[in-house]
Amino acid sequence: MVSIKDVAALAGVSDRTVSRVVNDEGLIRPKTKKKVQKAIEALGYVPNQAARLMRTSRSSVLGLITDVVSTTPFSTDIVRGIQDALDDTPYTLLTVNTSADPAKEQRAWKIFREHGIGGVFYVTMFHRHVPRDTEFPSTPTVLVNCSAPDQALPSIVPDDYQGGLDAVRHLVEQGHRKIAYVVLNELILAADLRGRAFFDGLAAAGIEVRKEWIVPGRVGAIFADKLVAFENARRILDNPDRPTAVVCGNDEIALQVYCAATDLGLRVPDDVSIIGFDDFQVITTGIQPPLTTMALPYRDMGALAVRMLLDIIAGHPPKKKHVEYRCELVIRNSVSPPK
Known part of the structure; x- marks a missing residue:
């Protein structure tokens, strides 16, 4: 050797x-x-990394704890952003997927402590607050796509409220005033933030809220919910007095709204404009016409998490503990002025 x-x-x-x-x-x-x-x-x-750790009490390995991020296509860009940002550093990444099981999460923390992991990225599939009783060890940790309002931990989340406002503003700027909303699972924090943005955006434009045009897109327990967007969107579109535009809770819901419009013989965007959220490109660039949407800044959030965690490890805590990362409007071909 x-x-x-x-x-x-x-x-x-x-x-x-x-x-x-x-x-x-x-x-x-x-x-x-x-x-x-x-x-x-x-x-x-x-x-010899083990010997190095004994000498310096510092590990060149960072940990990443996820619920189901590493096994779902929607949020793997967070992990990619972290990995890409670590390429130019001496650090490597050890990822543990917990399947949202608290017992597995505790075992992951135990393994990280035993191996002297230098720092941890705590990443969730959807934007949420971690439970108040969640215990985080003293290991330097950055929360990504989640936050802990009751704990002084740095966190990075998408600005779902700003993204929701910009989606409504884009439709209003195109001349729409008859706007429907197919909602995310109401149990998810993003649904609340994007929903409030929808109401505030309409109010700012002086547009009446049509409550019958606000319908669920997903229902049920988190991780076991089901899509109901197709039938609900079809119901509100199958009417002479129908909306000219639909804001969708995410791109998966938007795909169902496309299908409902097609089933009724309606053309996107000639008869109804549709805007999504996430920029899940398997959907947004795979359907015709391509979907206008609000892009979640997952890769950028991952890169920022790396910079933040390495600064903490180096003894430089972030000046701003909680970062809301802007969601960008991606204009494609699913929105046009109403006829």
């Missing part, structure tokens, strides 16, 4: 210099660093 002494001998430097290069410590002349890196590559040297 190649040792640090072998690398030092080939590079013509001390063991300590090799260690400083490996651990990215202190100021090292570029020429010396390049010699050491060439020797490492030539010999195929792999640092």
Whole structure:
């Protein structure tokens, strides 16, 4: 097995210099660093991370705890954003999927503590508050797509309210005043934020809220809910006095509204405009016409989480503990002025 002494001998430097290069410590002349890196590559040297941890009490491994993020297509961009941002750092990522099981989550924290994990990303599939009784160890932790209002933990979430407002504003700017809303599961925090934005957006434009045009898109317990958007959208569209535009709780719901409109012989956007939320591109670019939607900034949130966590590990806590990341409007072809 190649040792640090072998690398030092080939590079013509001390063991300590090799260690400083490996651990990215202190100021090292570029020429010396390049010699050491060439020797490492030539010999195929792999640092002993366990020994490094014992010496420094710092781990080059970061943990990521998810509920079902890593196994669902909707929010894997958070993980991708974290992984991409870590590429240029000495850190690697250990991911544990808990399937939203509290017992599994506790085991994950136990494993992380036992292995001296340097910091943790706590990531959820949908925007929510973590339960008040959730206990977080002293390990540096950043919450992503969730927050803990009762605990002083840094968190990054999408600005669902702003995204909801911008969706309504876009329709209003196109001239729509007969606007319906097919709602997310009401048990989800994003449903509340986007819903309040819908009402506030209509009020700001002086548009009457038609309560009969506000219908559920998903119902049931979280992780076991079912889509009801097709039948509800079909009911409100199958009427001479129908909305000219529909705001959808997410892109999956928007797909169901497309299907309902098609089933009634209505054309998107000529007969009804549709706007989604998430920018789940399997849907938004896969249907015709492509869906105008509000993009969740998942990849950017993941990258920001990395910067925030590494700053905390380095002893520089963030000035802003809670970040609401802006959702951007992605204009495609599903919205046009009403006829």
